[in-house]
Amino acid sequence: AQRVTQPEKLLSVFKGAPVELKCNYSYSGSPELFWYVQYSRQRLQLLLRHISRESIKGFTADLNKGETSFHLKKPFAQEEDSAMYYCALTPQGQNFVFGPGTRLSVLP
């Protein structure tokens, strides 16, 4: 079965430090992967998807099929990046599968 794992429940970094939120998936086909973000008291919103290959709010994510990973990275964290981050996978022709989420806390 398809599965998404995010090994860190909580990740704390200082402002200006690099941040990497890990995401690993299990799926034998060609996956489509997403990162969603939920800021405090707000709805979940799409941060980025791998097929877009774009950088949103300074975040990037590269799909590594060999390691089955889609880690989210930002070189210099900002306090406003503090939020809950969910990695999600859509197996072809099936519903989204979400990871358990990582809460990022950026300390001043």
Add this chain to the structure above:
Amino acid sequence: NAGVTQTPKFQVLKTGQSMTLQCAQDMNHNSMYWYRQDPGMGLRLIYYSASEGTTDKGEVPNGYNVSRLNKREFSLRLESAAPSQTSVYFCASSESWGNSPLHFGNGTRLTVT
């Protein structure tokens, strides 16, 4: 554009009571979904409607029913609430079923005592 609108925002129920969560989207999306969000478990799909006129079970459908009233509206009903249904519920929609990005509502925080 309001996007996806959910009501109510908060609800407290006693065990055995029933209620319906309402969801509407104004993006002309074909597919709609209901998720529940629990700490450490991420989002789990309860039911979905790939297109108007169809509904299907997701990962955790027990204790819930849904109605796709029209293209815009997708409601979730708890017939006899249980404490295990205490959760935050999110409605979402997407342009089409499969890999179109999901657009979420603001959520409903439900407590069952």
